[in-house]
Amino acid sequence: MKLVRATFSLVLFWLCVSSVHAALPEFKDLVKQASPAVVNISTVQQEPTQVQGIPDLQFPNDQQIPDIFKHFFRIPEGYGNSHKHKAPQSLGSGFIISEDGYILTNHHVIADADKVIVRLSDRRELEAKIIGSDKRSDVALLKIDANDLPVVKIGDSAKAEVGEWVLAIGSPFGFDHSVTAGIISATDRSLANETYVPFIQTDVAINPGNSGGPLFNLKGEVIGINSQIYTRSGGFMGLSFSIPMNVAMEVVDQLKVNGKVSRGWLGVIIQEVSRDLAESFGLDKPEGALVATVLPDSPAEEAGIREGDIIYSFNGHPIDRSGDLPHQVGRIPPETDATVGIVRGGKKKSLTVTIGLLPATGDVIKTSSKSKKALSNRLNIQLAELDDQLRERLGVTDGVVVRQVEEGAGAESGLMVGDVITMLNGKDISSIDDFTSVAKALPENKAVPMRIVRRGSPMFIPLKLK
Template identity: 60%
Template sequence: MYLKMKVKHLGFAMLAWIALVMSSAVSAASLPDFTELVEESAPAVVNISTVQAEKPQDSAAFGGRDMDEIPEMFRHFFRNLPEFNSQPRRAPESLGSGFIISEDGYILTNNHVVKGAEKVLVRLNDRRELEAEIVGTDARSDVALLKIDAQDLPVVSIGKTRDLKVGEWVLAIGSPFGFDHTVTAGIVSAKERALANETYVPFIQTDVAINPGNSGGPLFNLDGEVVGINSQIYTRSGGFMGLSFAIPIDVAMDVADQLKQQGHVSRGWLGVIIQEVNRDLAESFGLAKPAGALVAKVLPDSPAQSAGVLEGDVIISFDGRPITLSSDLPHMVGRVKPGAEVEMTVMRGGEQEKLNVVVGLLPEGEPDLGIETVQEPASMDLLGLTVEPLTDAHREKWNVRSGVIVVGVAEGAGANAGVVSGDVITMLNGKQIQTVEQFAEVVADLPTDRSVPMRIVRRGSPLFIPLKLSE
């Protein structure tokens, strides 16, 4: 009996062990094998090092003295200081990665990898080092195109970013901290991610480990196709924290083609300053949900002005594509060929309107907005705001044409909405503000049952805020 129970327990243990082994095998089988991908793609990934322009020595702290001018008995105190080091100083260097896109030596990398470089060296997978020519760079997309004098080089396969799905596996190859051909893997965390000060790139967000030196290297999908250029990380420590961002390869290839053909990049331009639509603003504009790009300013002589776009319009679609976040609009417009006509839909007064706009060429700087003059007395309004007419100095300083300036804020609806002294109120409840008297009239007619939009210019930046009177 004891023997039978022992055999029975052994049988259960054996079954449990087999189940565990099978479960582990199934889990292992579900994980991707990157070995073949790396073997095929790694030869086309390169290490990039640059020699930056050397800054002149500054020995002003020592009165600009040379070593020979220091008394001999004190010279040993200064010999190891850079200002007095007799050895020539080596020019600073930077490291990055890149990848070959043509057999005759064209290479893609980041603009910030080669920015300010006097000399760019490319080290190939076979250990050859070749000096590269910078064909062109584009700071707005952070893409640079290089060319080395070589033939029959291994090249990467170019994929399509639009086919990329959130959650799928991706792999990076680069040279973090100078360690050549380091491979890291992860998944796509998000697509079309907007970053601060990066208006024209809808970034791919991943959790692939990226560190200094990975910049400019390729991001591959499981088919071995490049879907992005690793460019940035979000970090509080200076090292990788699980958030990395890559430039979509279709954006990068478009930039590369333009750099190769014309030496610079041409982008579409609409001529509006936009802001995000939050819940309160959505209510004030009669929107069912917070979505779209709110037009805070229409630049004069711009494609938007010619198309009839008004300040206070909410752009909800462009060229047939919906605008969910305001950050969606700039990169959509930027990729349209200047001169092309595009249809867009705006919400105006609670109704949808379709406008046709001929997209312009993005200028280097904003055009002059012009200045007008209006003079009137100060006034305290029902919002608890003391306002005055604009002076010519106000218009020139804040680049506004009309409105009233807030010189005092008391307790009330204005303060609750976040208005502060120095704000210039240019529009309220859909009406342009020209004079102090007109502003008072508009305030007197404001509804008390809902929020209304107020457009202000704060230190030169236009902004819509929701305003609601107390009942």
């Protein structure tokens, strides 16, 4: 009987091991097929040699510095404004997308480079031409003079799913064709200051040198360009981010034709809708992008979008979080009509907007504070009027400035000294009298929206009086 039990346990253990083994993916064939199209990229920057304490002397026609100057300034032999040295090389990765030599990599890999060198899997080294580079998406398109090259298969990144196995090939720390694998941790991930790329987040080990390399699915298709890591040590810490190939290929199409990328622009400054803000605007749940500011002479202003509107859809695509909106707007060609779904006053409505061209530099809204004091006991805050000097200095036209915040509803809502209150419960605030009048009529135990401008940034915060 014991022998039977032992045999049964052994068989059960073998079945469990076999089942686990069968569930794990096999990457060998994928690597053999895809590796030849992955390249190593290095860049060289030519910089004038500098000697501490020596002035930057300029002579016509790139002539050598005369000996008399060298003697006077004690300049080392061989130093001159025509003498340059190679800056340290930066290493990155890339991959071939066409047999005639088009290569994709990151913008930050080749930024400010005087020369880009591509090393192929057969160890050939060729100088590449930069066809175009886009800083906002961190995508660069290169071209080498070669034919019949191995190429990757381009996949549909929109079909990528959380939990899916993925594999990266690149040159971390200069080690060519290193292979790492993991799963997709999240899709459509927004990062700070990276508003035009809905990143694919993975736990694939990505390190310096992997930048610009491909992210493959199990079909051997490239679904992303490895771009960033979250790190406190300088190395991999389990959070890696890739540019979706659908976004990258849209950039490629424009770079091939124009050498640059044109993006759509709506002209609004938005913020996330918190649970308290959702309650204050009469929403069932927190979703959408809250319009904190409509920029003057923008497509949004022309379409009738107002501050306090909540954008819940754009061109038929739902806007769940505020970060979803820039991704969608940026992909729309300028001068194209788009449909914007908004919530205003608790009711949904649809507006048509003609998308504009995203400016090279964004509009900056300035602010600060000052004037005569007054006290609102209901919020327990001290306010000041805006005079002409203040309006100019703050960059605002209307509102009241918070001078002091005591314990109470104002402090609990998050108000700070220096905030400019411009709207309360949907009513514009131009003076302390306006604010006092609106504040008197506010209901108790119900959140209402309050628009403020803080350190140049407009935003809505929820206010609840108890």
